[in-house]
Amino acid sequence: DTGVSQDPRHKITKRGQNVTFRCDPISEHNRLYWYRQTLGQGPEFLTYFQNEAQLEKSRLLSDRFSAERPKGSFSTLEIQRTEQGDSAMYLCASGFPNQPQHFGDGTRLSIL
């Protein structure tokens, strides 16, 4: 069990560019969650998958955001046409229902 891993750890990009983050969950976990954390706030829920099915998306997730979990394994989160307000820490977590979630180290996104 290598834990949840996220890539990259840091991403700096210019406004308007597209970015994609990857999350590799703990392999036996069927649920995968994406959260976003901004300065001074706790993590906020973005979306989650059960196996390969995306079951819920937060209103925070505008149409510029898309997430996938092909084959129910790793997941990607893509942001198109990035904006200054997208700067945040993006956290991925995996787990089972009713159990603690296991988090990755996050991807810190900075928009110039």
Added chain:
Amino acid sequence: ILNVEQSPQSLHVQEGDSTNFTCSFPSSNFYALHWYRWETAKSPEALFVMTLNGDEKKKGRISATLNTKEGYSYLYIKGSQPEDSATYLCAHPGGDSSYKLIFGSGTRLLVRP
């Protein structure tokens, strides 16, 4: 919206001091309360999951209590050490089948040697 409030926002203590912080959550439709520790440049680490009113859990020098009727939980650290410096987050699942966590803003603890 099922808000979670944490206080204080930040706390500076001397090594050896004992400290505690508060998490308030909606008491209706309670399901569970999670505590996480988040050190800088690391991933949030689960400390406790509490489900029963009156629950008290302990992990080394850290303990937590739960009052579901009035909607609060306390986290205590006895004899704080510099390695306890972190942000302590509490969260509860939204009450639906997603089990998505609704977090408070956290308490940032700094323990000075």
